[in-house]
Every structure is written in C-alpha cells, then in structure tokens.
Amino acid sequence: MGGRRAGAPPAPAAGSATEARLRDAERSENFPVALRVLPARTRAHLRAVYDVVRAIDDIGDGDDDPGRRVGTHPDRADPDRTDTNRTATNRTDTERADRTARLHAFCADLRRVWDGPPGPVDPVLQRLVPTVRACGLAREPFERLVAANLADQHVTRYRTWDDLLGYCVLSAEPIGRMVLAVFGADAPDGSLVQRRSDRICTALQVLEHCQDVAEDLGRGRVYLPAEDMAAFGVTEADLTAPHTPTTVRALVARETERASALLDEGAPLLGQLHGWARLAVAGYLAGGRGAADALRRSRFDVLAGSPRTRRRDVAHHLVRELARSAV
Ligand SMILES: CC(C)=CCC/C(C)=C/CC/C(C)=C/COP(=O)(O)OP(=O)(O)O
Numbered sequence: 001m002g003g004r005r006a007g008a009p010p011a012p013a014a015g016s017a018t019e020a021r022l023r024d025a026e027r028s029e030n031f032p033v034a035l036r037v038l039p040a041r042t043r044a045h046l047r048a049v050y051d052v053v054r055a056i057d058d059i060g061d062g063d064d065d066p067g068r069r070v071g072t073h074p075d076r077a078d079p080d081r082t083d084t085n086r087t088a089t090n091r092t093d094t095e096r097a098d099r100t101a102r103l104h105a106f107c108a109d110l111r112r113v114w115d116g117p118p119g120p121v122d123p124v125l126q127r128l129v130p131t132v133r134a135c136g137l138a139r140e141p142f143e144r145l146v147a148a149n150l151a152d153q154h155v156t157r158y159r160t161w162d163d164l165l166g167y168c169v170l171s172a173e174p175i176g177r178m179v180l181a182v183f184g185a186d187a188p189d190g191s192l193v194q195r196r197s198d199r200i201c202t203a204l205q206v207l208e209h210c211q212d213v214a215e216d217l218g219r220g221r222v223y224l225p226a227e228d229m230a231a232f233g234v235t236e237a238d239l240t241a242p243h244t245p246t247t248v249r250a251l252v253a254r255e256t257e258r259a260s261a262l263l264d265e266g267a268p269l270l271g272q273l274h275g276w277a278r279l280a281v282a283g284y285l286a287g288g289r290g291a292a293d294a295l296r297r298s299r300f301d302v303l304a305g306s307p308r309t310r311r312r313d314v315a316h317h318l319v320r321e322l323a324r325s326a327v
Pocket residue numbers: 029030031032057171172173175176177179180196197198200201202204205206208281284
C-alpha cells in the first residue's frame with residue numbers, strides 16, 4: 001500500500017439528477033463505496049470508479065433513459081401495451097441496437113481517459129481521470145465491463161455453470177481488479193491475490209443472481225444455467241410461480257453453495273492484504289456471506305421477492321473474517 005492516492009477526483013455536481021440517480025443506486029448495491037470508515041480520498045476514488053461502472057451498466061440495461069425500458073419476458077410484459085408482437089420485436093431490436101451503439105460510443109470516450117488529450121467528454125469519465133492517474137488503474141477491466149454489457153444485448157441465458165463463470169470473467173472479476181488498484185495492492189496478472197479476488201467477485205455476482213431470480217426474469221434474463229435447471233427438473237415456467245417450487249429452491253440452494261465455496265477459496269486474500277484494503281475486502285466478503293445467509297434463511301424462496309441481506313449478519317461475518325485472517 002503506497003502513497004499513490006494523491007489527487008482525489010472532484011466531487012460530482014451535488015443535486016443534479018444524474019448524481020441523485022447514482023447515489024440512489026449506490027445504496028442498493030454491494031459495490032464498496034458505502035464503507036464510510038475509509039479515508040475520504042480512497043472513498044472518492046472508489047466512487048469515481050463506481051460511477052463509471054454504474055454508467056456502463058445503466059447504458060447496457062437502458063436504465064439511463066427510463067422512457068426506453070421494456071420488460072422482455074412475455075409473462076411480465078406491460079398489460080397496457082397495444083402494439084403487435086411484431087412491432088414489439090422491432091422496438092426491442094431497435095433499443096438493443098441503440099444500447100449497443102451507445103456502449104461503443106461510451107467505450108471510445110472511456111479510452112480518452114488513457115489516450116487523451118483530448119480527454120473524455122462524459123463528466124463521469126472526466127472524474128475518473130485523476131483516479132486513473134493517482135492509482136494507476138488499467139483500462140482493460142473497464143473494457144471488460146463494456147464487453148459484458150455488449151454480450152447482455154444478445155445473451156440472456158447460460159447453458160452451463162462454466163458459461164456463467166465465463167460471463168463473470170467479464171462482469172464481476174474486473175471490479176475486484178479495480179478495487180485492488182485503488183488500494184494500491186500488489187496484484188500482478190495471474191497472481192494468487194488476483195485469482196482470489198476473482199473468486200470473491202464471481203461469488204458475489206452469483207449470489208446476487210440467486211437473490212434476484214425474479215427481478216432478472218422480469219428483465220428477460222435467466223442466470224440459472226440451463227443444464228442445472230434441467231438436472232433439477234426446473235423449467236422457465238416454474239420461475240414465474242408466485243410461490244417458489246421445491247425444485248427451484250433446491251437449484252438455488254445448489255448455486256448458493258457453489259458461490260459460498262468460491263467465497264471460501266477467495267477468503268485467504270484477506271491475509272495477503274493490509275490496512276484499509278484488508279478491511280474493505282473483508283467487508284465485501286462479509287457481504288457475500290450475509291447474502292448466502294439471507295438465501296438460506298428464506299429457505300431459498302427467491303420468487304416471492306429478493307431475500308435481503310441483513311446488516312447484522314454482515315457485521316457478524318466482518319468480525320469473523322477479520323479475526324480469522326489475523327491468525
Ligand atoms: C478485491 C475484491 C474482492 C473486491 C470486491 C469488489 C466487488 C464489490 C465486486 C462485486 C462484483 C459484482 C457482484 C458485480 C455486479 O454487481 P452490480 O451490483 O453492479 O450488479 P448488476 O450489474 O447486476 O447491477
């Protein structure tokens with residue numbers, strides 16, 4: 001952990017609609033900016049990174065422009081829609097093409113953070129510039145997130161567990177790499193530090209998928225691998241049931257245990273980190289443990305609503321993980 005974190009990014013314009021939306025999203029996610037105990041400068045860098053990650057996700061989801069969002073699952077389609085299926089398909093195709101074009105445009109602007117001058121045009125990317133300079137952030141993890149969101153435009157199902165892990169390489173692992181860089185952790189390519197971080201990030205992503213089965217389905221996405229669904233006798237129609245069928249519970253339990261095993265594999269990372277980095281990563285790990293607790297406590301009843309992680313569970317795991325890593 002060096003003193004490389006000079007030059008914190010300027011705070012975004014307070015009170016703007018974009019700022020309000022970002023802070024609102026921040027409260028409902030597991031990205032690490034909520035760690036209020038961190039030094040202000042570290043928090044500012046994490047927030048600068050988070051805002052770019054969120055911007056990429058929002059473009060990918062069409063959430064940056066609420067007027068353009070559609071639910072693509074036929075069982076949850078807007079009942080007031082009067083357009084024919086054909087028109088709806090065309091509209092969805094148009095929106096997908098639009099999101100794809102905007103992701104490419106954002107990626108071109110993103111590259112200016114490293115390649116400029118001229119620097120980026122988007123204010124969110126302008127705020128990333130000092131963080132990239134101060135923390136030596138690489139471009140590649142951000143590009144992987146863009147690639148994940150580009151894939152989201154045409155991939156909504158995963159055949160196997162390995163296919164899902166492949167998606168997490170693009171969508172989750174980069175976040176750990178960025179966080180490690182913000183903390184100045186020594187994490188060269190292929191290192192144990194990096195591999196353990198990847199495991200934790202993948203686990204967090206899978207646990208989020210488990211908690212949000214119903215919500216994701218409403219967005220036309222199924223992250224439970226098709227092969228596993230077949231093995232547990234689960235069909236997509238089962239995922240629309242008001243009460244979670246036993247077969248679905250068993251499948252979600254299975255994926256939760258897989259994710260917990262990934263957390264176990266990643267946990268020794270704490271022993272390789274120091275200071276604020278160790279505390280922050282213990283927090284993410286504890287968040288994952290708390291999410292697994294929530295799923296178990298609900299007896300994997302994920303269709304009634306997303307089982308919510310309890311703060312007290314996270315606090316309990318935080319203390320435990322820190323104590324464990326100290327011995
Ligand atoms: C060093 C280390 C191990 C750091 C951990 C960093 C961290 C919090 C990774 C989370 C990965 C993840 C679940 C991404 C998607 O989250 P999202 O809430 O953006 O998901 P969404 O795209 O579905 O909204």
